[in-house]
Amino acid sequence: MEFGQVDGLGLQTFWKMLYESAARADEVLCLNVEDLYPQDKRGRITARAGRSSGFTGSPAPAQLLPRLIARRTRGPLFLTDRKAPAGTPALDVCSETGRTRLSYRRAEEIFEENTRLLANPLASPEDIEDLNGWTLHRLRHSALTHDAEGGTSTPTLLARSRHASVRSLERSARPGVDAVARHVAERDPAARRKR
Structure with missing residues (x-):
C-alpha cells in the first residue's frame, strides 16, 4: 500500500483506533499524546460542542501506541511525515518533531485510496484509478x-x-x-x- 506522506504505523493505528473506539474521525485526529492513558487503554477526546468525553479502546491500538508515540510526551498523536509549513497553528505542530497533525482531508484521501479494491471486490487492480473506496x-x-x-x-x-x-x-x-x-x-x- 502506498501511504503518501503518512507512515504506515500511524495509519494502521489510526484506522484501528477509529474502528475499535467507534469515535468520529475528526475527534481521533484531534487527539494529542497527553490525551491518552495507554496503560488503561483509554483516552480523552473533545466531542462535539466542546464537551470532553472518554473513550475505551481495545488491545490492538493500545499495543501500537507506544511505537507510534516513541519518546514524545505531548503534541498531536497522528502526524504527517512533513515538517509544518510556516503559519501552521501551534496546536497542530509537534514541538518535539516539528511535524504537522494529519488532517481529516488527507486521512480521508488515504483511506479511500487504500480501500478501493475492498469496496469493489469484483474489480481488477488495473481499474483501481476508476474505483471509489470507503x-x-x-x-x-x-x-x-x-x-x-x-x-x-x-x-x-x-x-x-x-x-x-x-x-x-x-x-x-x-x-x-x-x-x-x-x-x-x-x-x-x-x-x-x-x-
Whole structure:
C-alpha cells in the first residue's frame, strides 16, 4: 500500500483506533499524546460542542501506541511525515518533531485510496484509478453495525458512539439481513424447546 506522506504505523493505528473506539474521525485526529492513558487503554477526546468525553479502546491500538508515540510526551498523536509549513497553528505542530497533525482531508484521501479494491471486490487492480473506496464515516458506522449485530444494547451503543439520540444511532447501526435472521432464530420458542 502506498501511504503518501503518512507512515504506515500511524495509519494502521489510526484506522484501528477509529474502528475499535467507534469515535468520529475528526475527534481521533484531534487527539494529542497527553490525551491518552495507554496503560488503561483509554483516552480523552473533545466531542462535539466542546464537551470532553472518554473513550475505551481495545488491545490492538493500545499495543501500537507506544511505537507510534516513541519518546514524545505531548503534541498531536497522528502526524504527517512533513515538517509544518510556516503559519501552521501551534496546536497542530509537534514541538518535539516539528511535524504537522494529519488532517481529516488527507486521512480521508488515504483511506479511500487504500480501500478501493475492498469496496469493489469484483474489480481488477488495473481499474483501481476508476474505483471509489470507503469513507472514514463508513468505517465508524461499520463498527457500530458490527456491535449491534453482536447484540450490544442500545444504551451501550449510544454511550460508545456518543450519539445524542437513538434516531441518530439508527442511521449508524444497521444490522444486515443475516444478523436479523440470526437474532430471530435464536429467540424462536420452537428452537428453544428442542435444546
